[in-house]
Amino acid sequence: MSDNNSPPQPEPLSPEARRARKKRNVWLALALFAFVILVALTTVIRLGDSDLGPDGGFYWRNDPESSSPPMPDLPAGDEDKVNSEGDEQ
Amino acid sequence: MSSTDASNLIDTQPRPATAGDYVQLMKPRIMMLVVFTALAGLVAAQSVSGVSINPVMAAIATLAVALGSGAAGAINMWYDADIDAVMKRTSTRPIPSGAVPRDEALAMGLIMSGVSVLLMWLASNALAAGLLALSIAYYGWFYTMLLKRRTPQNIVVGGAAGAFPPVIGWAAVTGTAPLDAWLLFAIIFFWTPPHFWALSLLAHKEYKKAGVPMLPVTHGAAATRNQILAYTIFLAPLGALPVLTGLGGIVYGTVAALLGAIFLALAFQVWRSDAGDEGASSASLKRAKGLFGFSILYLFIMFAALIAEHGFGAYVAIPGVA
Structure with a gap:
């Protein structure tokens, strides 16, 4: 009794079709490699354009003196209150 | 089929x-x-x-x-x-x-x-x-x-x-x-109909066979020739508009005026011809083909003039313009 549930077998490729498929695969691999290179290149350039030094704070600010924004002007009469309560910011 | x-x-x-x-x-x-x-x-x-x-x-x-x-x-x-x-x-x-x-x-x-x-x-x-x-x-x-x-x-x-x-x-x-970018958009937008319709005057039987409702198939060749001329009359001055905003200088302005005039002349010749009609003369078909070919050249040269002005220092502002 034959097995009717066996999956259909693909037709064997001709040598010409096999060569063409191999060539296509090489082109696909090259395209993928080029894509990876381009993504890496854009990342490197973007990081290079960003200021990653201690004052730049690309990921964190570790120099609060230079990077904290200036204090806003307080309404008249509130200066004493702030000073008496310590460093309220 | x-x-x-x-x-x-x-x-x-x-x-x-x-x-x-x-x-x-x-x-x-x-x-x-x-x-x-x-x-x-x-x-x-x-x-x-x-x-x-x-x-x-x-x-x-x-x-x-x-x-x-x-x-x-x-x-x-x-x-x-x-x-x-x-x-x-x-x-x-x-x-x-x-x-x-x-x-x-x-x-x-x-x-x-x-x-x-x-x-x-x-x-x-x-x-x-x-x-x-x-x-x-x-x-x-x-x-x-x-x-x-x-x-x-x-x-x-x-x-x-x-x-x-x-x-x-x-x-x-x-x-x-900004506006300058949209002006360039408008030039290509209004260039497209005369460009494609010139081609469709030559290939309308093919479009009809495939069931694609191109203008010569649905409205006839004469209506298509009218539309080509109408769009070109609008395109020619539009092409020179970047000069008014300062985007185009003397080189671009000269190119736009010259090419716009040639485009108009070719569209006028096609308008007067029987290109696209049944039994159209070979001279008429040649005119439509010529218009199609020139339209490609038109866009290339217009944008090449912009690149020359802004990328290669050929920009000289037109006196008295923005």
């Missing part, structure tokens, strides 16, 4: 695909024009705004535009494979000739769309990437799937897809799309 016959044509005599077939899927001639106009937008934006873009990023952004154009072309060929098989001019394309399976063309188009938008975003900004995504969807879906087989105004509305590249190029540099 019925659509069933057409699908039989697609499936008969498959042959192994070459790299050239995949290049053909991307419609390289359209891609060249798209890349060139995007480059003009990119170069002009740097000169006008004073904002510069890293040259490597500019090259990657230009590549992204090329990939996006190729992606839209592949999606178009996937959807139009049945009518391509019917028309002689397009029957040798990769899908109807049996070299590339339809599904493979669709997959290629979709993957390239994603890659191109991602690369554009990485190389420039969200606005340029969004405009690129919009233009791919506009051509691949709105024009190809909704307009092309439904209305004779297909290439008028669909012309916007090909008009986006200079705006994308401009946005890639500045992150904005």
Whole structure:
């Protein structure tokens, strides 16, 4: 009794079709490699354009003196209150 | 020929695909024009705004535009494979000739769309990437799937897809799309109808056979010639408009005036001819062919003038203009 549930077998490729498929695969691999290179290149350039030094704070600010924004002007009469309560910011 | 016959044509005599077939899927001639106009937008934006873009990023952004154009072309060929098989001019394309399976063309188009938008975003900004995504969807879906087989105004509305590249190029540099960029958009938008209708006067029997409602098929050749002339009358002064905003200098202004006048003269000759009519003379067909060929040259030279002015220091402002 034959097995009717066996999956259909693909037709064997001709040598010409096999060569063409191999060539296509090489082109696909090259395209993928080029894509990876381009993504890496854009990342490197973007990081290079960003200021990653201690004052730049690309990921964190570790120099609060230079990077904290200036204090806003307080309404008249509130200066004493702030000073008496310590460093309220 | 019925659509069933057409699908039989697609499936008969498959042959192994070459790299050239995949290049053909991307419609390289359209891609060249798209890349060139995007480059003009990119170069002009740097000169006008004073904002510069890293040259490597500019090259990657230009590549992204090329990939996006190729992606839209592949999606178009996937959807139009049945009518391509019917028309002689397009029957040798990769899908109807049996070299590339339809599904493979669709997959290629979709993957390239994603890659191109991602690369554009990485190389420039969200606005340029969004405009690129919009233009791919506009051509691949709105024009190809909704307009092309439904209305004779297909290439008028669909012309916007090909008009986006200079705006994308401009946005890639500045992150904005100002009036100057939209002027370049308008020039390509109003250039598209006379360009395509000149071709359709020559190939209207093929379009009729495939059931594509191009203007000469639905309204006749005389109406098409009228429309070609009307659009050219509008395009000629529009082409010179960048001079008024200061985007175009003396070189661009001279080129726009000269080429606009030649375009008008050729459109007038076609208008007076019987091109597209039954039994049209060979001289008339030659005129339509000449107009089609010149229209390509027109766009190339106009945008080349912009690149010369803003990229190679040929810009000399016209005295008394913005």
